[in-house]
Amino acid sequence: MPASVLVGTQWGDEGKGKVTDLIATDFDLVCRYAGGANAGHTVIVGDTQLALHQIPSGIMYEGTTSLIGNGCIVDPAVVLDEMDTLESQGISCDDLKISGNAHIVMPYHKDLDGAHEKRLGKNLIGTTKRGVGPTYMDKMNRTGLRVQDMLDEKIFREKLEAALAYTNPTLELVYGLPTYTVDQICETYLGYAERIRPHICESSRLLNTALDEGKNVLFEGAQATMLDIDHGTYPFVTSSNCTAGGAVTGSGVGPTQIERVLGVAKAYLTRVGSGPFPTELPEGDYAGDLLGKVGHEFGVTTGRKRRCGWYDAVVVNYAARVNGLTDLAITKLDVLGCLEKIKVCVAYECDGVRYDTVPEHQSVFYHATPIYEEMDGWMCDISGIREFDQLPQEAKDYIELLEGLANTRVSIITVGPERDQTINRSWS
Numbered sequence: 154m155p156a157s158v159l160v161g162t163q164w165g166d167e168g169k170g171k172v173t174d175l176i177a178t179d180f181d182l183v184c185r186y187a188g189g190a191n192a193g194h195t196v197i198v199g200d201t202q203l204a205l206h207q208i209p210s211g212i213m214y215e216g217t218t219s220l221i222g223n224g225c226i227v228d229p230a231v232v233l234d235e236m237d238t239l240e241s242q243g244i245s246c247d248d249l250k251i252s253g254n255a256h257i258v259m260p261y262h263k264d265l266d267g268a269h270e271k272r273l274g275k276n277l278i279g280t281t282k283r284g285v286g287p288t289y290m291d292k293m294n295r296t297g298l299r300v301q302d303m304l305d306e307k308i309f310r311e312k313l314e315a316a317l318a319y320t321n322p323t324l325e326l327v328y329g330l331p332t333y334t335v336d337q338i339c340e341t342y343l344g345y346a347e348r349i350r351p352h353i354c355e356s357s358r359l360l361n362t363a364l365d366e367g368k369n370v371l372f373e374g375a376q377a378t379m380l381d382i383d384h385g386t387y388p389f390v391t392s393s394n395c396t397a398g399g400a401v402t403g404s405g406v407g408p409t410q411i412e413r414v415l416g417v418a419k420a421y422l423t424r425v426g427s428g429p430f431p432t433e434l435p436e437g438d439y440a441g442d443l444l445g446k447v448g449h450e451f452g453v454t455t456g457r458k459r460r461c462g463w464y465d466a467v468v469v470n471y472a473a474r475v476n477g478l479t480d481l482a483i484t485k486l487d488v489l490g491c492l493e494k495i496k497v498c499v500a501y502e503c504d505g506v507r508y509d510t511v512p513e514h515q516s517v518f519y520h521a522t523p524i525y526e527e528m529d530g531w532m533c534d535i536s537g538i539r540e541f542d543q544l545p546q547e548a549k550d551y552i553e554l555l556e557g558l559a560n561t562r563v564s565i566i567t568v569g570p571e572r573d574q575t576i577n578r579s580w581s
């Protein structure tokens with residue numbers, strides 16, 4: 154298994170952190186390839202519980218190299234803070250690598266993110282305010298600063314001066330915000346640079362050398378298919394290619410290296426932020442409220458309450474197509490143990506037309522009414538089960554239904570947040 158990709162199939166928070174940590178044992182190197190500190194990946198190992206925003210979840214597995222690839226954006230303050238937290242828990246960050254080509258999140262990117270959201274009013278995206286959109290805007294505009302620029306003060310100052318020449322007027326004249334001076338930013342960022350320096354690498358070379366040596370590489374996706382800038386519910390998306398294709402451009406390996414693509418899907422559905430969500434259950438709905446409560450559905454990055462709804466098989470089937478999934482991991486199956494009846498959306502209806510796939514036009518998706526298949530729940534605690542055959546029949550039926558609808562083998566099922574609360578059906 155030279156290289157595998159792990160990717161979110163819904164709107165994020167599927168449990169990618171837990172599944173990455175779980176399968177990291179099979180890999181020598183774990184690489185994040187897209188997104189920045191907007192991710193919130195929870196990893197629980199024994200008494201240690203961490204929410205990682207920038208550093209790959211593979212860091213928790215001793216002996217695994219962790220790499221932040223060129224497709225990511227890097228907030229140095231967050232990286233250093235996470236390194237300190239990890240080290241204080243006895244987890245070494247000596248083997249953390251950061252691509253020199255990754256773009257840096259600057260303080261003004263965060264200001265612009267917040268100000269733009271405010272300006273959007275009721276049409277806001279509901280971003281994490283981590284500066285993601287504005288940092289990727291600067292990248293695409295070719296006005297961004299990269300991690301490697303931090304290595305040379307002269308270059309850093311020159312590029313920053315050029316960036317501030319147009320960013321300051323935007324801050325001041327468009328949004329009425331305070332501006333920045335080069336010295337002000339240099340003071341903090343050049344301090345970060347000293348600590349970041351030993352970790353900077355050439356992502357493509359590091360990965361391809363590892364692959365040539367027969368090592369196994371896992372690409373850890375952040376965000377998810379429906380938040381992808383090209384394939385998600387635009388404009389209610391993040392600003393990167395979080396789908397499996399992003400693993401190639403976001404790291405510098407060729408597509409032929411990727412053998413397996415593991416999609417992670419929650420056994421029900423959540424979304425944080427704005428945008429369409431056909432199977433959403435309204436506040437006050439018995440099942441929706443229970444899912445939120447039992448599943449502890451609060452954002453790891455922003456603490457916001459996640460919107461909850463039924464599993465949408467149309468979305469996961471779409472994710473199977475867009476990412477070329479070879480395997481599925483179904484997470485949080487234990488949470489459904491509180492419901493007598495469980496619904497699965499198998500298609501949509503809009504203006505009298507049935508849609509078996511995600512509609513091409515966003516306005517159709519917005520107005521889509523789910524067509525459900527209802528199943529009996531199992532109404533018991535399954536968190537101690539480790540073998541598929543020992544699951545209650547209703548839970549087995551549920552998994553087999555999802556498998557058929559996604560046309561993808563369910564290889565992993567998780568039944569609790571801890572590393573060992575897992576059923577490994579066919580992942581090896």
Ligand code: GDP
Nearest residue numbers: 166167168169170193194195485567568569570
């Ligand atoms: P990620 O962003 O995809 O890594 O997911 P998050 O960490 O944001 O959210 C998943 C949440 O569910 C975390 O609090 C996990 O500890 C928790 N979790 C993961 N797998 C399971 C599971 O099988 N059962 C339960 N009850 N919780 C889980």
Ligand code: IMO
Nearest residue numbers: 165166192193279280281285375376391425426
């Ligand atoms: P993980 O990796 C869930 C959502 C935000 C917002 C939109 C754009 O933990 O699954 P951004 O700050 O990226 O510009 O926000 O995307 N979003 C996430 N939702 N999980 C995430 O990451 C997310 N990262 C971004 O809520 O709707």
Ligand code: MG
Nearest residue numbers: 166193194453
């Ligand atoms: Mg998360």
